[in-house]
Amino acid sequence: MDSTAYEKVYLYGQLIYHARKHGQHTSLLERIAFYHVVLKRHVRFESVEEMNLVTGGFAIAKKSVEGFWATISEPIALTAIVNFLTHEMKWTPEKYARQQMAISSFNHSMMGQWWEFVAARFLPPLFETDRPLGETPLFSNLKGLPSCFYQGTAHVVAVSKVQDGLLQFKFLGDRSDCLMGMAIANPGYTLLDFLEDPKQNVLFFPEDMAGPDLVFFLSVAGLLYLVFVQVKLRKTLGDRFSVVASLDPSQAYRGKANRKALRAKVEAALQPGRGVTGVISVFLGYPLCTTLPEGVELSAKPKGSSKARAKKGTEGKNLLKPKI
Numbered sequence: 001m002d003s004t005a006y007e008k009v010y011l012y013g014q015l016i017y018h019a020r021k022h023g024q025h026t027s028l029l030e031r032i033a034f035y036h037v038v039l040k041r042h043v044r045f046e047s048v049e050e051m052n053l054v055t056g057g058f059a060i061a062k063k064s065v066e067g068f069w070a071t072i073s074e075p076i077a078l079t080a081i082v083n084f085l086t087h088e089m090k091w092t093p094e095k096y097a098r099q100q101m102a103i104s105s106f107n108h109s110m111m112g113q114w115w116e117f118v119a120a121r122f123l124p125p126l127f128e129t130d131r132p133l134g135e136t137p138l139f140s141n142l143k144g145l146p147s148c149f150y151q152g153t154a155h156v157v158a159v160s161k162v163q164d165g166l167l168q169f170k171f172l173g174d175r176s177d178c179l180m181g182m183a184i185a186n187p188g189y190t191l192l193d194f195l196e197d198p199k200q201n202v203l204f205f206p207e208d209m210a211g212p213d214l215v216f217f218l219s220v221a222g223l224l225y226l227v228f229v230q231v232k233l234r235k236t237l238g239d240r241f242s243v244v245a246s247l248d249p250s251q252a253y254r255g256k257a258n259r260k261a262l263r264a265k266v267e268a269a270l271q272p273g274r275g276v277t278g279v280i281s282v283f284l285g286y287p288l289c290t291t292l293p294e295g296v297e298l299s300a301k302p303k304g305s306s307k308a309r310a311k312k313g314t315e316g317k318n319l320l321k322p323k324i
Contacts, residue, residue, distance in 0.1 A: 015029070015080065015081065015084040015088075026089065028043075028045075028070070029081055029084070029085060030085060030089075030091055030096055031043045032059060032070055032072065032081060033078075033081050033082050033085055033091070033093075033096075034093055034096050034097075036072055036078055037078070037082060037093065038093050038117075038182055039182075039184055040183065040184070041184075042062065042069040042070060042071045043069065043070050044067055044068070044069050044070070045061070045067065045068045045069065045070055051068070054070075059071065059072055059077075060072070093117075093121075094118070094121045097114055097117040097118050097121065098118055100114045101114035101115055101117075101118055108233075111233065112233045115231065115233040115286075116205065116213050116214065116231050119214070119229075119231045119284055119286075120182070120203050120205075120214055123214070123229065123282070123284065124156045124202075124203070124216055125156075126138055127154050127155075127156055127218050127227070128154065128155055128156060129153060129154050130153050131153065132149060132150045132151060132152065132153070132154075132221075133149045133153075133154040133220055133221075134149035134150045135150070146220075146277075146278065148220050148221040148222075148223050148277075149220060149221070151221040152220070152221025152222060153221070154218060154219065154220045154221070155171055155172070155218070155219050156172065156202060156216055156217070156218055156219075157169035157170060157171055157172065157202075157217050157218065157219045157224070158170055158171075158172060158181065158198070158200040158201070158202050158217075159198040159200065159217045159224070160197065160198060160199055160200045161196065161197035161198075161199075165273075165274055166273075166274055166275050167198070167217075167224060167274050167275045167276060168275070169217060169219055169224055170200075171219070172202065181200070181201060181202035181203065182201065182202065182203040182204070182205070183199075183201035183203070183204050183205070184204075184205045185204070185205060185206050185207035185210070186207075190206070190207050190210070191204070191206035191207060191210040191211070191212075191215065191252070191266075192262065192265050192266065192269065194206070194215065195226075195266060195269035195270060196269050198217065202216060203215075203216050204216065209253060209254070209255040209256055210252060210253060211228070211245075211246045211247070211248075211249075211251065211252040211253065211254070212228040212229055212230055212246060212247060213229055213230055213231040214229040214231060215227065215228060215229070216229075218280065220277075223277040224275050224276050224277055225276070225277055225278050225279065225280050226249075226270065226276055226278075226279045226280070227279075227280045227281075227282060228246075228247045228248075228249065228279060228280070228281050228282070229247075229282045229283075229284060230243055230246045230247050230281075230282070230283045230284070231284050231285075232283075232284070232285040232286075233285075233286060242254075243283055244281075244283075247281035247282070247283060248279075248281065249263075249266050249267070249270060249279055250263060250266075250267070251263075252266050253266075
């Protein structure tokens with residue numbers, strides 16, 4: 001029996017059996033699929049009954065000091081799970097993220113983390129256009145944009161490092177779910193590593209205190225731009241300058257003691273010779289009552305108190321001005 005038949009006959013049958021007999025198994029399958037496909041991590045078992053998935057051949061249990069974790073070592077098992085959830089249960093990573101955000105409403109911190117995943121799903125498509133990017137609603141009211149914003153189409157792209165450290169991009173064949181090409185920072189792969197070599201990850205969630213909440217690359221009329229996104233799930237803002245500074249690569253790692261050394265590495269990773277034309281900064285707040293103007297000059301060396309900077313920021317210009 002070939003692998004395709006094995007997947008369809010045996011694994012599919014087992015999945016249908018578990019879904020019908022143990023309803024909670026479906027929720028674990030959803031978590032396994034999201035963690036392995038999107039987060040690229042293991043998932044923790046929440047009940048003894050879920051261990052039946054191990055005997056069913058879908059997951060391997062690994063023990064740690066925190067408990068048992070489900071991991072998938074066979075690609076065919078993961079393929080079967082994802083196909084079963086997608087085709088039989090009409091499951092998508094986007095739908096799962098929205099559900100988890102709603103469930104986490106009692107925990108603002110957790111809900112904010114899920115909000116980042118939800119925002120990451122619908123934000124990049126705003127940059128996908130078959131007409132000049134400067135003519136789209138997101139940029140049409142901005143002045144002084146680079147000429148390429150009026151000369152060609154724009155698309156979110158997958159980027160990788162090639163010979164001599166240059167960054168090369170390719171267009172995505174399937175844009176149905178950007179979350180499927182996502183990476184989350186970990187001790188072995190940080191924002192600095194992503195900027196050095198994105199490894200074709202379409203979306204990247206940096207580590208805490210790095211600055212932005214989401215990073216991706218955009219092709220504008222064939223020129224490569226880096227997009228820094230800050231996402232806030234709140235009604236008001238405290239220090240507005242902190243929001244603006246988090247979108248400026250030269251202000252990365254503001255809370256780190258060794259920020260100067262880290263910023264030097266960011267600057268080296270974004271030097272013009274690597275192929276990055278500029279940086280687009282985007283702030284997304286919901287359900288924000290505080291309004292930020294569309295013009296705040298990104299300053300590398302802000303002066304005055306945070307309140308003074310925030311007040312001055314409301315009178316500035318070019319908040320979303322791409323920087324080179």
